Amino acid sequence: MTPLQTAEITGIVTETARLTREQYVFPEVGEALATLLADRLAEGRYQQAADPEALGRLVTEDLQSVNQDRHLRLKFHRVAVPDTEDGAVLAELDREADLSLGGVPLVERLGGGVARLKLAPIIFPLAMGAEPTTAGFNLVARAEALILDLRECVGGHPEAVAHISAYLLDEPTHLTTLYDRQDGEYRQLWSPAHVPGPRFGGAKPLYVLTSKATFSGAEAMAYDLQQQGRAVVVGERSGGGANPRQGFTVHPHLEATIPVSRSINPVSGTNWEGTGITPDIETDPAEALAVAHREALAEVARRGGDTHSAAEARRLLAGGTEAGHDGEPI
Incomplete structure (x- = not known):
């Protein structure tokens, strides 16, 4: 160079x-x-x-x-970026989306009616990530409990965060308000009334995994769901970035990223800037999945009565296998 x-x-x-x-x-x-x-x-x-x-x-x-x-930083990009508004971040997002299946790199069944959906490395703008996101959330809609893994998710687009939140709620919900310095206006973000396909919904157990790497838009999702009383946050205190940024190319390899607005949660009246999100269950992020799974199993067992998922959850809590109903392969 x-x-x-x-x-x-x-x-x-x-x-x-x-x-x-x-x-x-x-x-x-x-x-x-x-x-x-x-x-x-x-x-x-x-x-x-x-x-x-x-x-x-x-x-x-x-x-x-x-x-x-x-x-707030002067960010270096090894690959030259276009001299357009947010050109650097859009070029980087396009590459990352191709490498991460659109930001939904993992969906799995954990047993006992519990599903895990991982979002990483970021929650992509809907133009890039709507199809894989919709597919992932449609797939877990039938689960009895859901673990949303944001431990490696370092950001996200506000409208995409609202779109995903709608799969986890039953009705349009005021998630946050953004104050913009340039026009001095306040803009509310709500979860949309309609999403493609079935919802997981707003009643079944939901756990969100965080780590110190969880940042920005990923924190917005965890914080909004926590403040609404919709999710239990499990893991490590998050990174603490609540002010949405805009990118300006000042050199072919340098982008000035400037926060141009701030988030205001309608429940807390504030945000997580500089403090991060305090988990409801604080644990080493490496152990967060196991902790959340056990919490989810206990809740499925408590709610499920005589359902197959509840029976399997009780077996797993007692140290049984995940296989057939009698512990034998199906």
């Missing part, structure tokens, strides 16, 4: 400072950070950056030094 010249560094940092001042959802912090970048540029801090990756690292350290907003 071609080394950066002094004039290039000056232009990149100056443009990043301008965007931070004009776009960041918290104007006073944006102004302070823009001044900080200008001061560090004048001091020669960034001239030590031999390439875009090094410059991105240095500028990100300074951008996150005031309020530790992990969405």
Whole structure:
């Protein structure tokens, strides 16, 4: 990669400072950070950056030094990205969607009427992920309990989060409100009234797995469902990124990602920025699936009466096998 010249560094940092001042959802912090970048540029801090990756690292350290907003950064992209609004992230999402089956890499039956659906690496925009998401949630709709695995999910598109939430609720629900700095308006996000195919619904047991890697839109899903009293969150405290971002290409390999709005939950009146989501059942993320499965089995057994799923759940809780009704292969 071609080394950066002094004039290039000056232009990149100056443009990043301008965007931070004009776009960041918290104007006073944006102004302070823009001044900080200008001061560090004048001091020669960034001239030590031999390439875009090094410059991105240095500028990100300074951008996150005031309020530790992990969405606010100068992100390096090894593959050159288009000079369009959010062009960098869209190009990256297209590659990731191809590698992850549209963001639904795993659906499985765990036994006792419990299903697990994994979303990773992010919850893709509906244009990229609607079909695999619909297929996955249609497949688990008949389960008696569901474990939604977000331990490796690092983000998500707000409309896609609302779409998925509708499969886990019975009726349109106000999930969050987004405040946008540029127009000063508040926009409510609701789960839609209609989704393709059957829903898992809003009554059956639901568990959401989290880790410190769970971030941004994935946290939004976990937090919204937790605040609505719809899901039990199991695992580790999440990463703490609640301010939706927008991307601006400032160099073929560098994207200034600036949070331009903030989330406000209608139940809590706040969000998880900087704190992460506190699990209802806190455990090592490596153990979260086993813990959630046992909780789900106990709930299926309690609710199920004489159903096959309840009988199997009771056997599994007692240490039996997952095979046929008498412990023999079907």
